[in-house]
Amino acid sequence: MKLLDHCSLRAQLIGIVLVTCAAILFVNAGLFALYDLAQFRQAKENELSVLAQVIGEHSVAALVFQDAEAATASLEGLRTIPYVQLAVLYTLSGQPFAWYLPGELRSGLPARVPEPGYREGVLHYVAPVYWDGQPQGYVYLAASLADWRDRVRNYATIGSIVLLFSLGIGFLLLSLLQQRVSRPLAQLADASQQVATSYDYTIRVPVEGPQELQKLAAAFNEMLKRVQEHQAVLVAAKEAAEEMSRLKSTFLANLNHEIRTPLAGILGYAQILQEVLENPEQREMAQIIEQSGRRLLDTLDALLYLACLEAGTVRVQHQPLDVVAATQQVVAELLPMAQAKGLTCTVHSTAPQLEFCVDAGLWERLVKSLVHNAIKFTQAGYVRVLLDSDETTAQLQVVDTGIGIPEEAQSMIFEAFKQVSEGLTRDYEGSGLGLAIVQRIVRLLGGQIYVESQPGVGSIFTVILPRCREVEEVKPLSASAIAGRT
């Protein structure tokens, strides 16, 4: 069966039919041979009974008058019948009286009248010789069935030739006829394989062959047609989306440019005004202008960065990075802001040096956003950054003693433009984009972020990243991927 699995449909079809035919022919031949043997034996027995009768008639007088010579002479008449191996006349008392023994018989002359029947390829026939209604003796004839064996051998030879010849013709016919079944199937198989490898949905298979295969081919064509249509729709949608995306990018770039340029002017002149103005009141106003402008710039930056993250245009390059040094650098930048609020801001690591495979820029952004956030919402106490790692994961924790987050709000803090205090009091400046960006960066780095918090006590943000991983190729969206999603 294993072997069969490796054969093509064509070979299997031919094999199955030929094996079936051969089996039928063999069974026929066997049954015929058995029938022939039975017939042959019957015929032999009939012949022997006639012979025995003739011999009896011929030699009854010789038997009765004890003329062995005459009896032998009449038995000699059997010479013309080659299959008679032995013929013996027995007297009524069972003594051999006269015999005919053409060849050397293994058993020799039976001293008593043998049992009739078929033994060892020899048919033994015994008939009493009657005269005047009374038995006068017995005729015993032994006929070899060797000629039946010759006959069977002949039959077998002829049968084998016929079998081979028929199977040959069968093979030729099958080779021609099986195409009606196997060719449509082979075409279907080829077509489906081609579709699977080339994603070419314009392929169609000819609808031909037996009904089932026609149905199959038609259904296959129909499915291909559907897929083709869907693909066309999807490609159009994708192109539209790409167009939209391009427009959005252009729009954002323009917006960026159009807002930054005047903002640069505003900021620049606000700084100049602060230096030039002598009236402290006016200088404060100029300072407010500058601060507002900076906030606007920050918000714009965050917004654009988020847009970039969402558009997937941020390229991630994983490379080994000593996160302790990188984190300390980021914290050092933010230290003035913390010190201004009277907070301590420290970095703790389980090892003096920890090497993670992360994108350096994203890591910096991540730490910066979290620490910035922590400082922003903490009035007194400390902000701590904890670094840890095990075999497979890297862990970053930012612990603060800030205002905390109510439990019901913990699930939505990562959404863009949400601040917990929204709607109540906007005590804290900021766009609400910081944690949204954090979450997207974590996702981009293949990690997870958790928050534990208690209002009034503080918050712990925990980021768990895979410590090192294979550089994943960013695959372009393939047609199969689109098809798979539909």
Added chain:
Amino acid sequence: MDLGFTMGMVRQQFIACALFIGILVGPVLPQEAPSWEVRAYRIKAAFLYHFAQFSSWPEDVFTGPQAPLRLCILGEDPFGEALQQLEGKTVRNRPLEIVHLAAGASALTCHVVFMGRMPDAVLRETLSQLQGRPVLSIGEQEAFLKQGGIIRLFTHKNRVQFEINLAALHRSGLQLSSRVIRLAQLYKEK
């Protein structure tokens, strides 16, 4: 008395046993081998019967369908006990009746006649009486056929053989199976 009776019983039983074994073994043991002469007459007696079996008579010689077939031994009987083997046999559904007649007696009521040793004159007389009559005459004497007999038995090389006078057979109106004639020596009348 008691003991004697027992002893008597034992002896009787022993004898019975011996007799019984004798009966069983007797035919197997070589009795005093019969002389060729005796054996030849046994065969000849069988031949008489077989000749009757292979012959056919005109229907009117029998008085009825169940009438016996008469085998007559004329004159001296050379067979002795050998004829006993034929007792109770039948020929073509007719019982075989063996009749002994004195030499010179008329054999016209017989169907098969075996003529024992007798003077030539008596033989000739008897045979001439039987000429043309459906009686199968069988004899042993040298001149039997010459004098009109049908079958003569003789021994040759320790085999019993026979000679047939076809003309006499023909004259008698009897039919003898050709199978038998094939085995016989044929006598030609001069």
